[in-house]
Amino acid sequence: MTRILLALCGLTPQIITETLYALHQEGQLPQRVILLTTRAGRERCLKRLLGENGGLRRFFADYGLAASACRLDASDILTPAPAVDDITTLEDSVAFQTTREAEVAVDFSLAGGRKTMGASLALAAQCYARPGDRLFHVLVSPPDFESQPDFFYPPPVPASLPRPAPPLPPLSTDQARITLAHLPLVRLRPCWPPSLLEQPQRPETFLAGLSLAHSPCLRFHVRQRSLSLGGRTCRLPPVEFSLLFSFALHKLRFSCTGDCPSGCTACYMDMPTVLEHGRKVEEIYRKVCTTSAARSTTGILNLSAENFMTYKAKLHRQLRQQLGELAPYAEIASHGTRPNVRYGLRLARGHMLMDEEW
Numbered sequence: 001m002t003r004i005l006l007a008l009c010g011l012t013p014q015i016i017t018e019t020l021y022a023l024h025q026e027g028q029l030p031q032r033v034i035l036l037t038t039r040a041g042r043e044r045c046l047k048r049l050l051g052e053n054g055g056l057r058r059f060f061a062d063y064g065l066a067a068s069a070c071r072l073d074a075s076d077i078l079t080p081a082p083a084v085d086d087i088t089t090l091e092d093s094v095a096f097q098t099t100r101e102a103e104v105a106v107d108f109s110l111a112g113g114r115k116t117m118g119a120s121l122a123l124a125a126q127c128y129a130r131p132g133d134r135l136f137h138v139l140v141s142p143p144d145f146e147s148q149p150d151f152f153y154p155p156p157v158p159a160s161l162p163r164p165a166p167p168l169p170p171l172s173t174d175q176a177r178i179t180l181a182h183l184p185l186v187r188l189r190p191c192w193p194p195s196l197l198e199q200p201q202r203p204e205t206f207l208a209g210l211s212l213a214h215s216p217c218l219r220f221h222v223r224q225r226s227l228s229l230g231g232r233t234c235r236l237p238p239v240e241f242s243l244l245f246s247f248a249l250h251k252l253r254f255s256c257t258g259d260c261p262s263g264c265t266a267c268y269m270d271m272p273t274v275l276e277h278g279r280k281v282e283e284i285y286r287k288v289c290t291t292s293a294a295r296s297t298t299g300i301l302n303l304s305a306e307n308f309m310t311y312k313a314k315l316h317r318q319l320r321q322q323l324g325e326l327a328p329y330a331e332i333a334s335h336g337t338r339p340n341v342r343y344g345l346r347l348a349r350g351h352m353l354m355d356e357e358w
C-alpha cells in the first residue's frame with residue numbers, strides 16, 4: 001500500500017516538514033507528497049523546501065532518510081491553472097485522482113493554506129475518502145513556533161541524551177511538539193452512484209445527487225397535457241406543456257443518471273441550443289394544441305430568448321400553483337451566470353416516464 005500525503009500550503013512551507021515529521025514519528029511517512037497551493041505559495045515551496053539547503057533536504061538528512069523514501073519534487077506542487085479554475089476545483093480534481101488508485105491510501109492534511117482551502121478540502125475528502133484514507137490537522141506547540149520563519153521541524157534527539165530541562169525562555173527548537181489531530185471523516189463515497197465517480201465533481205453536485213436518489217417520478221400524459229408527480233397532477237396550457245415536454249425529451253437522449261443538477265454540460269442546454277431546440281417545441285405544440293384560440297399564440301412557433309424566458313416563468317408559476325413544494329422537480333433549472341447560463345431538468349431520465357411513444 002502506497003501512502004500519499006495530499007496537503008495544502010499557503011505562504012509558510014514549514015507546515016509541510018512539520019507534517020512529515022509528525023507522520024515519520026508515527027511510522028507513517030508517505031511515499032509521495034502532493035501540495036496544493038497558490039502561485040506565491042509555490043514559489044516559496046520551491047525556494048524554502050526544495051531549494052539548496054531547503055527544509056525538506058535538511059529534514060531528510062537529519063533523520064537519515066533517503067530522498068527516494070518520500071517523493072516531493074517541483075511537479076508535485078500544484079496550483080490552479082490561471083483563469084481556468086480555482087483552488088477548490090483543483091482540490092476536487094486532485095482528491096478525485098488520488099482516491100482512484102486501489103493500492104493507495106490518502107492522508108488529507110488541512111494544516112496550511114487559507115481556511116477556505118481547508119474547508120473545501122475537508123468536504124472533498126468526505127465525498128471521496130475510502131476506508132484507509134485519513135483527514136487531519138497538524139498542531140504545533142508551543143504556538144510560538146508557528147510564527148518562526150526558520151523553524152521547520154524539531155531536531156532529532158540523540159539516543160544517549162535525556163530530553164532537555166523544562167522550557168525556559170527563549171524556547172529552543174527541541175522543545176517543539178508536533179502532533180497530528182485526526183479528524184472524524186464522514187465517508188459518503190458508498191452513497192454515490194458509480195456515474196458520479198467517473199470524473200471530479202463539486203461537493204454540491206454530490207449532495208444534490210444524494211437528494212435526487214430519493215426524488216419522485218415525473219410522468220407525462222401527452223394527450224391530457226398534464227403531468228403527475230408524487231401523487232399530484234398538474235394540467236398545463238399548450239405552450240407551457242410543449243416547452244416542458246421538449247426538455248424532457250431532450251433529457252431522455254442522455255445517459256446522465258442524476259449527477260447533473262448543477263448544470264451538466266451534456267444534458268443542460270445553453271441559450272443557442274435552446275433556440276435551436278425550438279423546432280421540437282413547435283412540433284409538440286402543433287400536436288397538443290387542439291383549439292384555434294390557443295393556436296393564436298405565435299411566440300412559441302418562432303422561439304426567441306425573450307419568449308423562452310417568458311414562457312419558462314409562466315410554466316414555473318403553473319407548476320408552483322399546482323404542485324406546491326414538489327414544483328422544483330419539474331422546473332426547467334438554470335445554472336451558471338450570463339451569458340453562460342445552461343437550462344435543463346434536474347431529474348434523471350430514469351425518473352421520467354411518458355404514457356405514449358414520442
Ligand SMILES: [Zn+2]
Pocket residue numbers: 254256259260264265266267268
Ligand atoms: Zn446531464
